[in-house]
Amino acid sequence: MSKKTHLYLVIKCNDCDFFFGKRKKTNFSCTRCGEIQINPHIVGRTNDTDELHRLVSLNNIPEELRDDFSKLDIKADIKKTPLEEKKSIPQILKGSSNDQGEIFLKDLKDFLIKNKFEIDFEKVIDVSESEGLILRISNEKWLMLG
Numbered sequence: 001m002s003k004k005t006h007l008y009l010v011i012k013c014n015d016c017d018f019f020f021g022k023r024k025k026t027n028f029s030c031t032r033c034g035e036i037q038i039n040p041h042i043v044g045r046t047n048d049t050d051e052l053h054r055l056v057s058l059n060n061i062p063e064e065l066r067d068d069f070s071k072l073d074i075k076a077d078i079k080k081t082p083l084e085e086k087k088s089i090p091q092i093l094k095g096s097s098n099d100q101g102e103i104f105l106k107d108l109k110d111f112l113i114k115n116k117f118e119i120d121f122e123k124v125i126d127v128s129e130s131e132g133l134i135l136r137i138s139n140e141k142w143l144m145l146g
């Protein structure tokens with residue numbers, strides 16, 4: 001036996017074929033049918049609870065769908081952040097502009113820090129310019145449009 005220890009196990013129920021995660025040294029009763037696994041069918045090991053959840057849900061998807069599903073999952077993750085960021089851009093522009101609708105680079109940066117936005121100021125400017133929300137006056141000054 002190797003000395004490397006894993007805290008969690010992914011087990012396939014011998015009775016109902018359901019996959020479930022268990023902490024090592026607990027009783028291995030199936031979380032679906034309740035059957036205690038006398039000879040647990042261990043299909044995976046991990047130390048990470050997120051990984052455990054991922055393994056369990058991935059294994060419980062019918063095999064023919066699994067590939068598609070894992071691809072979908074990754075796609076959704078990539079798309080999520082930019083959309084959320086994009087939504088916050090009008091708010092950022094409004095918050096960092098002055099009464100004349102001018103936005104100075106310094107004010108934009110300050111606004112992002114003060115309000116704990118994780119979006120990069122360069123990205124705000126990039127997206128805003130390409131969407132026609134702001135007009136570049138100089139390298140440090142923009143005018144809000146509309």
Ligand SMILES: [Zn+2]
Binds near residue numbers: 014015017032035
């Ligand atoms: Zn079961």
